[in-house]
Amino acid sequence: MGEAVESHLHVLSACKIFIMMTFLVVSAAVFLCPLAICSPCITSNLPPKPALIGHRGAPMLAPENTLMSFRKSLECGVVAFETDVQLSKDKKPFLMHDCGKNFLLRTTDVKDKFPGRDGSNNFTLQELKTLNAGKWFSRSDPFWTLSSLSEEERREADNQTVPSLSELLVLVKKYNVSLIFDLKNENNSTVFQSSDSFYTTETINKLGISPDKIWWLPPEYRHDVMKMEPGFKQVYNKQKEMLMDGGNFMNMNFSSLSAREISELRKSNVSVNLWVVNERWLFSLLWCSGVSSVTTNACHLFKDMSKPDWHLEPNMYKGIWIATDIVSLLLMIGLFLWQRRRLTGDWSTGIY
Template sequence: MKLTVYGKTYIEKAIHYKVLFTCDYIELYLKTVLILLVVGICSFFFWLLFTYWKERWLTIGLSLQVFAPYIHLGSISMMVMVAWPVAFYVIHLEGEAKIRRYKITSNERRRNKMCNMITKLRALQVAVVLPFFLILLCLYVVPWGNHSPCIQEKDKLGPKPSFFGHRGAPMLGPENTMMSFEKAVEEGAFGLESDVQISYDKVPFLMHDYNLRRTTNIMEVLPNASLRNPTVFYWDFLSTLNAGRWFSHSWIRPFYHMKPLSEADREKASKQKIPKLMELLKLAQREKKLVIFDLNAPPPRHPARYSYIHLVVSEILDSQIEQHLIAWLPGSERDYIKDRAPGFQHVGTFYTLEELAKQNITRINVDYKRLYYNGLREYKAANISINLYIINEPWLFSLAWCSRIQSVTTDNIQVLNKINHPYYFMTPNFYILMWILLDCASAVFIVAIFYFHW
C-alpha cells in the first residue's frame, strides 16, 4: 500500500510537471508568435512610411536645418525637468540598497540573496542614470557639430528671393486663369509660371491637368468626355468652359490656409475661362514679368505631335513680348530655339555643371527638397541662379532665403511677400551665448535637484 501510494504520488508529480512543461511550451510559443507578428506589422508600416512618405521625410530633414538650434535649446530645458523624477527614482533605489545592506546576516544563503539584490539595485541605478547623463552630455556639446543656414552674420544674409507665381496666385484666384495671374502681379510677382497644352486645332492654352474634371465644368457640359485629354478638344469648345466656378463656389477649399474670397472676387472668379497662352504673354509684356512654363507634348496622332515646340515659339514671337522675359524651361530642341529666338533665357533642371556650361544655361529650376542633400553648393559656387519649387511655408521660404536662393515658385505669394526678414534667424554669437548660459544654468539646476533628493 505504501508503494502504491508512493507510486501514485510519483505518477501524479510526473503528470503535474508534464502539464507545467506543456503550459510553459505553449506560453513560449504564443509569445514567439506574438513577437514575430508585432515585428512583421511594424516592418510593414515602416515600409509604407518610407515608400509613400519619402518626400515627407526629406521635408522633415529640411525642417531640422531650421529648427535644430531651437530643438537643442529646448531639449536642455526638458532634461532639467526630467532630472526631477530621475533623481527621485535613483535616490529611492539608493535607499533600498542601504536598507538591504543593513539586513545582511551571517546566514550564507541569505547573505548571497541580499548581495544579489543589492547588485541588481545598483545595476538599475546605472541603467537609469547613465543614459540620462550621456544624453545631457551630447546636448551640451552638440552645437560643435551643428550647422544651420539660418545661423549667420547679418551682413552675410543674401537678398530676399524673388517670386514666380505658381499658376498665378492660386489662393487668390482659380489657377491658370487670367484672374490668378493678375492677382500674382498685384502681389509683386517677379515671374508667372504656368502649364501649356495644345488644342486639336493647334491653339496653345493654359491647363495643368490631363483631363478637365477638376478645374472646369465639363461634367455639366459633356460628362462622357470628362476624362479625355484636353488636347483632343478644339479651341472653340475649350473656350466655352467655365474654369472658375469650382474655385469660387466649392465648399472644399483648394488650399487649407486659403482665406475666404470677397464678394467681388467670388463673382469674378466664377466667370473665368481657360486662357490662351497669348493672353498670358500680353499680360507679362505689359507688366514686364518673366514667363516660365511646362510644355506638355500632345498625345500620339495629335496634329501638333511633332511640331508643338515650333508652334509655341511662333506664338511667343507673334505676341511681340520682349524675348528676355521668356524663361524657356522645356529641354527639347534647344538649338532650334536659340537660333529662332536668341533672346530667350534658357532654364535647366538638375543638369550637371558640364551640361549647363555646354548649353550656356545660367538658371536652374529644381524641387526644394534638393536642399536636404548639399544646399546646392556646387551650383551656387558656379554662379548658377537657382529657382526652387513649390515653396509655400514661411519657415521653408526663410530657409531658402538663408541659403541665398535667388527665386522661388509659390502658391502663397500673398503671405511670403510680406516677410521682411527670415524667420528663426540667429547670429552665431547670440546662439553661442544662449548655449553657454543654458548649459551652465541646467547643470546648476540638475545638481541642486540631485542634492535635494539626497
C-alpha cells in the first residue's frame, strides 16, 4: 500500500514538473515572439510618402475613364492619370477599359443608342461621343460611394460621355501631371497593331505634351515608339526586359514584389509603381517598404495621410514590448502567489 502511494506521489510530482516546464517554455515563447516579428513599418528611416496615380481617374467618386473622374483625382493631388486607350473606326484614340465582347456594354448605353452594333472598329469617335458613360455609375454604385456625392455631382456623373485621348491630354498639360496607359483593341486586351501606337503617339505630339510626362507602358512595339519619341518614359512589368533596355521604371501588381525586392530596386534607383492599391493598411505597408508610387481607385483615402498606419520607431516598439512583458510577468507572479496562499489557507483550515 505504501509503495502504491509513493508511486502515485512520484507520478504527481512528475506531472507538476512537466506542467511547470511547459508553462515556462510557452511563456518564454510568448515573451520573446516579438523578436521574430519583421515589419518594414518598424523603422526610424521612413521613406517618402508614395505618389498617387489615379486608376481610370477616381472611379470611387465618378464614372471611370471620364473627364469628371480624372478631375476628381486631381483633387487628391495625383501625379499621374492611368487610363486605357483604344482606336475608333476613324483612327481616333479614345478612353475605354473594356474591349472584346464586353466593349461599351458595362459603362455606356450603347445597347439603346446603337442596338446590334459592337466593336470599336464599328464606331467613329463622333458616334462614341454620343454615348452616355455615366448613368451606369449611378445605377450600380460599384463602390458603394454614391451617397458621398452631392446632388450636383450626381447630375454631373449622369451626363458624362466617352472622352477622347485629346481631351484627357488637355488636362495633362493644364495641370502638369503625367499619363500612363494601356493600349487595347476590340479583339484582345494586350495585342495591338503598330498603327495603334503610331496614332496614339501622333495625338500626344499634336497636343504639345512634354515627352517626359508620358509613361509608355505597352510592351508591344516599344522599341518603335522609343525611336519615334525617345523622350517618353518607358515603364516595364518585367525586370529582365527593363534591364536589357537600360530602363529604371517598374509597374507591377502589388503582390508581385516583396518588401526586400522593393528595397533592392529602390537602392538601384529604379522607380517602383504598384497597382491596384485601395486599402489603408496595404498603402501603409508599401509606404514603409519604399515604393515610389501606387495606382489606386481610392486616392481620396490616402491624400491626407501624414504617416503610415502602425508605423513605430524601433525604440518605441522595444519599449512597448518590454513594458508589456514586465506587466504580464508581474501579473503571472501575483496570480501564482495568490493561488499558493489560497491553497495554503485551504490546507490549514482543513478545506481541500
